[in-house]
Amino acid sequence: MSQPSGNHARDPHGRPSAATVAASLLRRSTLRPSLALVLGSGFDKVLGRCTSVLEISYSSLPGFPRPGVAGHAGKLVLGYVARIPVAILSGRGHFYEGHSMEAVTFPVRVLAELGVKTVCLTCAAGGINSRYKAGDYMVFSDHINFMGTNPLRGWNLPGTPRFVDLSQTYERGLRDLVEKAAKKAKARLHTGQYLAVCGPSYETPAEIRAFGRLGADAVGMSTVPEAIVARQCGLRVAALACITNLAAGRNKQAITHAEVLSTGEAGAQVLSEMMEEFVKLYAQAK
Numbered sequence: 001m002s003q004p005s006g007n008h009a010r011d012p013h014g015r016p017s018a019a020t021v022a023a024s025l026l027r028r029s030t031l032r033p034s035l036a037l038v039l040g041s042g043f044d045k046v047l048g049r050c051t052s053v054l055e056i057s058y059s060s061l062p063g064f065p066r067p068g069v070a071g072h073a074g075k076l077v078l079g080y081v082a083r084i085p086v087a088i089l090s091g092r093g094h095f096y097e098g099h100s101m102e103a104v105t106f107p108v109r110v111l112a113e114l115g116v117k118t119v120c121l122t123c124a125a126g127g128i129n130s131r132y133k134a135g136d137y138m139v140f141s142d143h144i145n146f147m148g149t150n151p152l153r154g155w156n157l158p159g160t161p162r163f164v165d166l167s168q169t170y171e172r173g174l175r176d177l178v179e180k181a182a183k184k185a186k187a188r189l190h191t192g193q194y195l196a197v198c199g200p201s202y203e204t205p206a207e208i209r210a211f212g213r214l215g216a217d218a219v220g221m222s223t224v225p226e227a228i229v230a231r232q233c234g235l236r237v238a239a240l241a242c243i244t245n246l247a248a249g250r251n252k253q254a255i256t257h258a259e260v261l262s263t264g265e266a267g268a269q270v271l272s273e274m275m276e277e278f279v280k281l282y283a284q285a286k
């Protein structure tokens with residue numbers, strides 16, 4: 001039997017598909033970015049580097065989760081960074097907020113339907129590796145999915161692979177660009193493995209010790225579902241974490257969301273510069 005195209009107007013629950021949402025966006029703007037940035041907790045300052053052409057709140061976009069966490073504004077922006085067309089997802093819905101994996105990853109499917117080919121995901125993370133300090137950055141070399149589920153579970157969009165290879169989730173060439181961008185922005189950048197948990201509680205020191213033994217360098221509550229779905233959609237993926245705090249047990253102080261946000265915001269200038277450089281290098285390398 002022939003496979004129907006992935007261009008279905010609605011999903012099996014009758015909700016508009018990513019292709020439908022993307023089609024409505026394509027009617028509203030002539031911009032056709034091949035690169036998208038996804039901005040995590042407190043990173044919306046990167047928008048200051050963007051001349052926007054179209055801005056739409058997630059609340060006006062069918063299927064998009066409404067981020068409920070302070071520091072996550074929740075809007076899709078089409079515009080230019082350093083005169084290069086980009087799509088930006090500012091804010092994300094998290095699994096711990098109660099959103100389904102489908103909802104958390106739906107915006108990435110829309111990016112793919114918009115014609116985006118490469119996505120750079122950003123997030124906050126706790127540093128497990130003893131060399132990592134708050135305010136450092138880590139570009140993902142790989143991940144460990146400890147969220148207890150997988151975003152590809154359940155109904156599979158016709159035309160997309162059911163079983164997705166993740167042996168090279170984070171592309172080497174893009175990682176090199178992030179490294180160059182970090183040098184230019186004078187950011188302290190590590191390369192390491194990110195372990196994703198469900199949250200929303202932070203980890204116990206025993207969990208952090210265990211995660212460290214498994215090979216994790218940093219821990220967080222996002223990004224991995226989006227990376228998996230991006231790979232299913234055939235997108236090239238880079239991911240960058242701001243180490244906003246030392247992971248549980250590495251410090252005497254308790255971890256607070258306020259600390260996570262304030263470290264992210266303190267580094268926003270550096271992150272913004274890094275993202276702008278990354279966009280320029282990406283356009284040159286294309």
Ligand code: HPA
Binds near residue numbers: 125126127203221255
């Ligand atoms: N653990 C999990 N997620 C996080 C952390 C952490 O320590 N910091 C920022 N996001």
